[in-house]
Amino acid sequence: xxxxxxxxxxxxxxxxxxxxxxxRDPLNxxxxxxxxxxxxxxxMIVIAASGRNPFRAYALLFGDSGLIPGGSAWxxxxxxxxxxxxxxxxxxxxxxxxxxxxxxNIGAEGQFWVGAIVATFFGYWAPVAHTFGTMYxxxxxxxxxAQLLHGAICIIMGMLAGGAWAAVAGFLYVKxxxxxxxxxxxxxxxxxxxxxxxxxxxxxxxxxxxxxSGSFYVTDTAKLLRIMMPxxxxxxxxxxxxxxxxxxxxxxxxxxxxxxxxxxxTANIGMETPRAQxxxxxxxxxxxxxxxxxxxxxxxSFFILGLTYQFPNTATMGYGWTGIGIALIGQxxxxxxxxxxxxxxxxRTGATSMQxxxxxxxxxxIIEGVTVGFIALQVAVRYYLVKIIQHxxxxxxxPADQEAAA
Amino acid sequence: MNITQINLTIxxxxxxxxxxxxxALCGVLSENAGVVNIGLDGIMRFGAFFGLVGxxxxxxxxxxxxxxxxxxxxxxxxxxxxxxxWNGDQTVAGxxxxxxxxxxxxxxxxxxxxxxxxxxxxxxxxxxxxxRVHLPFLAKIPLLGxxxxxxxxxxxxFICTVLMHVLLYHTVLxxxxxxxxxxxKAATTLxxxxxxxxxxxxxxxxxxxxxxxxxxSISSFSGFSDSMPNGVxxxxxxxxxxxxxxxxxxxxxxxLFGTGQIVQSIIAVTGIAPKLAPGLTLILPYVLTxxxxxxxxxxxxxxxxxxxxxxxxxx
Numbered sequence: 001x002x003x004x005x006x007x008x009x010x011x012x013x014x015x016x017x018x019x020x021x022x023x024r025d026p027l028n029x030x031x032x033x034x035x036x037x038x039x040x041x042x043x044m045i046v047i048a049a050s051g052r053n054p055f056r057a058y059a060l061l062f063g064d065s066g067l068i069p070g071g072s073a074w075x076x077x078x079x080x081x082x083x084x085x086x087x088x089x090x091x092x093x094x095x096x097x098x099x100x101x102x103x104x105n106i107g108a109e110g111q112f113w114v115g116a117i118v119a120t121f122f123g124y125w126a127p128v129a130h131t132f133g134t135m136y137x138x139x140x141x142x143x144x145x146a147q148l149l150h151g152a153i154c155i156i157m158g159m160l161a162g163g164a165w166a167a168v169a170g171f172l173y174v175k176x177x178x179x180x181x182x183x184x185x186x187x188x189x190x191x192x193x194x195x196x197x198x199x200x201x202x203x204x205x206x207x208x209x210x211x212x213s214g215s216f217y218v219t220d221t222a223k224l225l226r227i228m229m230p231x232x233x234x235x236x237x238x239x240x241x242x243x244x245x246x247x248x249x250x251x252x253x254x255x256x257x258x259x260x261x262x263x264x265x266t267a268n269i270g271m272e273t274p275r276a277q278x279x280x281x282x283x284x285x286x287x288x289x290x291x292x293x294x295x296x297x298x299x300x301s302f303f304i305l306g307l308t309y310q311f312p313n314t315a316t317m318g319y320g321w322t323g324i325g326i327a328l329i330g331q332x333x334x335x336x337x338x339x340x341x342x343x344x345x346x347x348r349t350g351a352t353s354m355q356x357x358x359x360x361x362x363x364x365x366i367i368e369g370v371t372v373g374f375i376a377l378q379v380a381v382r383y384y385l386v387k388i389i390q391h392x393x394x395x396x397x398x399p400a401d402q403e404a405a406a
Numbered sequence: 407m408n409i410t411q412i413n414l415t416i417x418x419x420x421x422x423x424x425x426x427x428x429x430a431l432c433g434v435l436s437e438n439a440g441v442v443n444i445g446l447d448g449i450m451r452f453g454a455f456f457g458l459v460g461x462x463x464x465x466x467x468x469x470x471x472x473x474x475x476x477x478x479x480x481x482x483x484x485x486x487x488x489x490x491x492w493n494g495d496q497t498v499a500g501x502x503x504x505x506x507x508x509x510x511x512x513x514x515x516x517x518x519x520x521x522x523x524x525x526x527x528x529x530x531x532x533x534x535x536x537x538r539v540h541l542p543f544l545a546k547i548p549l550l551g552x553x554x555x556x557x558x559x560x561x562x563x564f565i566c567t568v569l570m571h572v573l574l575y576h577t578v579l580x581x582x583x584x585x586x587x588x589x590x591k592a593a594t595t596l597x598x599x600x601x602x603x604x605x606x607x608x609x610x611x612x613x614x615x616x617x618x619x620x621x622x623s624i625s626s627f628s629g630f631s632d633s634m635p636n637g638v639x640x641x642x643x644x645x646x647x648x649x650x651x652x653x654x655x656x657x658x659x660x661x662l663f664g665t666g667q668i669v670q671s672i673i674a675v676t677g678i679a680p681k682l683a684p685g686l687t688l689i690l691p692y693v694l695t696x697x698x699x700x701x702x703x704x705x706x707x708x709x710x711x712x713x714x715x716x717x718x719x720x721x
Contacts, residue, residue: 046510050517104497106444176700179708181444181497182647183699185640186692193688318508324501360516365509373484373502376494 031381032329032340035374042370047359057357065350077349079231083306085345086236087112090299091323092341093240093247096332098292100251101260101285102267107169107184108296109320110191114165115158115297117195119304120311121204122154123218132221150221155239155301162297163290165191170289174282180289192317200311215311224306236302241338243298248334250291259284296320318365325372344368409548415668416552420560421533421626423664425450425635427563428618429642430649430656431570432611437651438574439607440587441489442496442713445481445503446615447639452477453619455511458525458630459518461623467532470624471617478616479609486608490601493715512632525623525630532557532625559617559625566614570653583607587709590716600716618642644695650706663691 044054062068066081091108098105122128132150136143169187172178204215224234251257262274263281271281299319304311326344330336344364351364374381429446436443443449453474461470485503488494512522519525531537539561544554574580582603585593590600622638623630641663648662649655669687698706 046513050513106497106501172696172700178696178699179713181442182643183696185444186644186696189637189640190689190692194686197688198686321501321505324498325505328498358516360512360522362509362512365505366513367509369502369504369506369509372498372505373488376488376498376502377492379494380492 027382027385028331030385031378032331032336032371032375034381034385035371035378036329036343036367038374039367039370043363043367046366052357052359057354057359060353060357061347061350061363063350064353065346067346067350075228076231079228079233081342081345081349082233082237083302083345084348085341086240086306087299087302087319088322088326088344088348089240089244089338089341090302091296091320092326092330092337093244093334094292094296094299095320095323095327096330096334096337097247097251097295098288099327099332100264101288102264102271103170103173103180103285103288103292105166105169105184105289105292105296106181106324107166107188107293107320108323109317110184110188111162111166111293111296112300112303112319112323113195113315114191115162115294115300116304116315117199117204117215117300117311118161118297119154119158119222119301120215120218122157123150123222123305123309124216128153129219129222133219136221144225147221147223147225150219151224151235151305154218154222154305155298158301159294159297162300163292163294166289166293166296167286170286173289174285188320195311196313196315200313204311214313217310218305222305223309224302232307234306236306240298240302243295244334244338247295251334256284256287260288263288296323299323322368325368328372328375409551412549413552413554416549417556419661419664419668420552420556422667423660424557424560424563425618425621425626425638426642426645426663427567427657427660428614428621429639430645430660431566431653432615432618433643433646434570434574434611434649434651434653434656435583435607435614436611437646437712438587438709439583439604440590440709440711440714440716441486441604441608442500443482443485443608443611443615444497444500444643445485445507446500446612446618446642447635447637448500448504448507449478449481449612449615450619450622450635450639450642451507451511452481453616454623454634455514455525455619455630457616457620458528458623461528461531462526465530467528467530467537467624470531471620474616474620474624475613476616478613478619481616482609482612483605485612486605489715490604490608493717496713496715511630515630515632523632528624528628531628532559532621533628557625559621562617563621564657566617567653567657574653579603579606584709586716587711590711590714594718600718604716615639615642641691644691647706647708648691648695648698650698651709659691662694666690 040058044058047054047057063071064073064077066074066077066079068074069078091112094108094111095105128150132146135149136146139146165187166184169178169180169183172183173180200215205213206216224236226232226234227238251261259274259279262277262279263271263284266273275281303319322344326337326340329340329343330338347364347367348361351361354363355361429450432446432449433443456477457470457474459470460473461467464470481503485499488499489496515525516522537558538555539558541554544550574584582593582598583606585596585598586600586603586607593600593603618638619635622634642660645659645663646656648659649657666687
């Protein structure tokens, strides 16, 4: 009997049943860390079960991930880590922001690619590209101003388009009651096929090229500035950190953010309370989807303006799906998303080296997926954590004390 | 375009339809019991790979099919364990299955066959002449002639649709499944074990998705490619919604979307509208589904308790 009291007390202290709504809950930090550790163990088992040396594989994975300084290639690896992380943090923020408002934006994938294609368009479209080209030539040593402006226009247009794409799902949700998960999944594939099977194989391709060559290349002024020569590292990581700060500010320092969180708290019981408070729920949901979509699109514009400089024919889906994992690992907090994004970026960077040990680079997907699986199981993880804490507690304090306390 | 060509086109369309149909049936069974399974794309990937492995090493597609079913059940049990035993978020669990499937199948492809991108080709698969269902008496009839020489998998899809309809609407178990999806609390008061019914629906549904995956690798094609299932699971999800969460509705939607998939090749053969962009035909399933959900083309409404974890004794 005393034990059950004890358990309830722990449940209360750790806010077990409110699924992460209590921001001060220390388990919010422990659940993702434990999930990642368990996933790394599962990864080791997979490697060992296929008759390979898991320690060698992990040495390659983490040695070349850019996390550990030192070695000749470290600067390059560190740059790659930051370039990859910037895109993942952007989609992670997108999903996390929507989570805060109680919406599951599974469509970060589509919004990412919409942002990418629009950024490509403004990167090569003659009226824009030509203006900034002349400006660059005229400014001489101040040419970087033209570069900043052109890049900014590409990114802003991409973000507007991505936001609008997400707002379509928001509109269908608030006006017609279409489930946001289903709506965004459908919009993902609509965006993907419109871009890869139509725009990039027809209207946006140079006529002389074959259909496998991807879109036009953006002009030099549209490319993101490099900040650490000779590596490819560009300003994307700075921009995404700014976006993370803006997301935090929006959520915790503005009225809109307060209202978004109020909607999120009550999302599974009908959002009557915020409505009664006079919050315009439909309008806030539309705005939330717009912000969320524009964050994913920011990642898409990094992909084009910082890495490929055109919409490549070889583009594969996955950035938005990874973003979901990152938002979950980061427990939907902007700081958590940044850290989770850096971790996944490191995994992806290191996984390329594992090919030496005959392990495909998609190995990082296994770790990501298993981590997300354990986070879905977080009720179980929390349950056993509390049991362990409880066990240690009862060993430290003899049962007699407990009886007295209860 | 003569009769033979039309028949071939129909047969090809049915080939595209089958994996979509199995995925949609998985969704129908699972969601009627109240569990959303977004991971069915991932389960199909599991089914496609293990189906191929079984067929490749045993030289018999039957073993492949069985292995596809087995792996489907296993992944379904994982989904059920997370979402029913521990009331985990169903969308998150499904996402986990999808992401794991991407990584693990590429890993196993490299491990088992030491190749990247494609597995070796199969000699014995359901698409091969020896494994087709021959109905010679249909061959001379226009349109029905397409059905005279189909892969076994296609017929299995039709049979499963009928069985699913009977199960859901003409048996006690079906009534229980639908009760769990509409109002689990009412089900509990009637003495139905909600979590057991949901376990059954999720695992049996996932077995169907596993068959759908196997249909891709050992029936429609004769091998596994790393891009499989290439979103077929999500088309299945769309077909389930477009078919209003019913088996025959799912069949109709799968046929429609299967047609959408091969409209491209029909255009190429007949020369109608050569300028039509391929992207515009590929988005058809998704646009139609959104239209139906939004109520522009006859409204489609999900089971009331779909996607909600059920806490027994919670008020």
